[in-house]
Amino acid sequence: MSHCRDYFANSYTEARQKFLQSTTSAGYQTWHQQLPDHHGAAGEKLYMDFALCGNPKATTGFLMLSGTHGVEGFCGSALQSQLTDSGFFQEYTQECRILLVHAHNPYGFSWLRRVNESNIDLNRSYQDTSVTLLPEGYAQLQDVINPTQLRDDLSTPNDLQLEQYAHTHGPFQLQQAITSGQNVFPQGMYYTGTQPTWSQQVLQEVIPQAFTNVSEVGVLDIHTGLGKFGEALILHDYGHDTLSGQKMQQWFGAKQQSSAPSTSEVTPLVGTVGHGVTQMLPTTTVHSCTLEFGTVDLSQVLYILRADNWLHHHAALQDPQDPKWLHIKKQLKAAFYPGTDAWCTAVATQGQAVVQEMLNGLLQPSISR
Numbered sequence: 001m002s003h004c005r006d007y008f009a010n011s012y013t014e015a016r017q018k019f020l021q022s023t024t025s026a027g028y029q030t031w032h033q034q035l036p037d038h039h040g041a042a043g044e045k046l047y048m049d050f051a052l053c054g055n056p057k058a059t060t061g062f063l064m065l066s067g068t069h070g071v072e073g074f075c076g077s078a079l080q081s082q083l084t085d086s087g088f089f090q091e092y093t094q095e096c097r098i099l100l101v102h103a104h105n106p107y108g109f110s111w112l113r114r115v116n117e118s119n120i121d122l123n124r125s126y127q128d129t130s131v132t133l134l135p136e137g138y139a140q141l142q143d144v145i146n147p148t149q150l151r152d153d154l155s156t157p158n159d160l161q162l163e164q165y166a167h168t169h170g171p172f173q174l175q176q177a178i179t180s181g182q183n184v185f186p187q188g189m190y191y192t193g194t195q196p197t198w199s200q201q202v203l204q205e206v207i208p209q210a211f212t213n214v215s216e217v218g219v220l221d222i223h224t225g226l227g228k229f230g231e232a233l234i235l236h237d238y239g240h241d242t243l244s245g246q247k248m249q250q251w252f253g254a255k256q257q258s259s260a261p262s263t264s265e266v267t268p269l270v271g272t273v274g275h276g277v278t279q280m281l282p283t284t285t286v287h288s289c290t291l292e293f294g295t296v297d298l299s300q301v302l303y304i305l306r307a308d309n310w311l312h313h314h315a316a317l318q319d320p321q322d323p324k325w326l327h328i329k330k331q332l333k334a335a336f337y338p339g340t341d342a343w344c345t346a347v348a349t350q351g352q353a354v355v356q357e358m359l360n361g362l363l364q365p366s367i368s369r
C-alpha cells in the first residue's frame, strides 16, 4: 500500500492514471466518456471516468465526485484513488452501491481552470439557465470583477470599488454579488451558461442507471478553496429541521455548515451538483453536500480567479509557455492545491474520516429513517 501523499498527482493525466489503476486493480466496473471537440493542455484527450462497485441490489447508494471545479480535482482525485487502493470501500460493498465520478470537469482539471470548456461554473449550472440570472451588484461591479486589463501585480485601478461595495452593503452581499452565478456575461466569472453542459448530459445518463435500485443516496462533491488551511468543511443547504439537515448534523457535527437562508452567513447557492443529482433521481432520497478543504484566503482566491479569467479572455496570449501564463497558472494551482506534505496528509486523513462518517451514517438504521 502506498503512502497517502503518493495519490496526489501533478497533472490531470497523472491523476487519471492513478484513478484508473486503483479502480481497475480493485475490480470495479469502469467506463469513460470523452469530452468531444476539446483537448487538454498537453494535447491529451479528456474524459470523465466512472468506477462502480457494490451490490447491484443494494438500496443505499454513495456518489463521490472529483473535479467539478477542474483545478480543484487534484484533491478529490487523490481521495478517490487512495480510498479505492486501500480497500476502504470493501467494508461497504455488501450493503451499498458506490459510484466514483472522476473529473466531472476534465477540461478545467487539465487546463488548470475552475470553469469548464465553455467558461461555465458547474457548481452553479444545475438550474434552469434558460432564464436570466444576474445577482444584484454584479453588473455594477462588472469592470472590476471581469477587467479587460490587469497590471503586472494582477490588480486594477478600480479595485477600491470592491472595498467600497463591501463597506456600503457588507462583505456577505459583496460575495453574493460576485459568486452567486450569472448568465449575462459569457466571458465573466461565475458564469452558469444558458443550456445544459456536456457534463450534465453525461451525468444525467449515468447516475439513474448506476442507482437503479437505490432508495437513499449520499452525495459527496469534493472541492478546495474554502475554509481554513487543510481543514475539512462540509457545506449543504438543508434547513436544520429537515431530514437531510438533521442527518448532516448527526453525521458530521461541527464540521458541517448549512447555507439555508436564515441559518448562516454562507452564500446560499443555486444550481449545485447536489441540486442536479436530486433532480436526476426524483424517487430517491438524496442527501448531498460539498466537502471543502481550505487553502488560502477567499479574497486571494478571488483575485487569482479574476486573473485566470482575464488570461483566457483578454490577455491575447495563446502560448501556455508564456511567462505571464505560467505565473498565473502557478498561483492558481497553488490556491486550489497547495500540495505540501502537511496539506496532503491533512486532506487524506480528514477526507477518509468524512467518507466514513457519511457511509456509516447512511448504513446505520436510524429512528428517522
Ligand SMILES: [Zn+2]
Binding pocket: 069, 072, 123, 223, 224, 225
Ligand atoms: Zn469548488
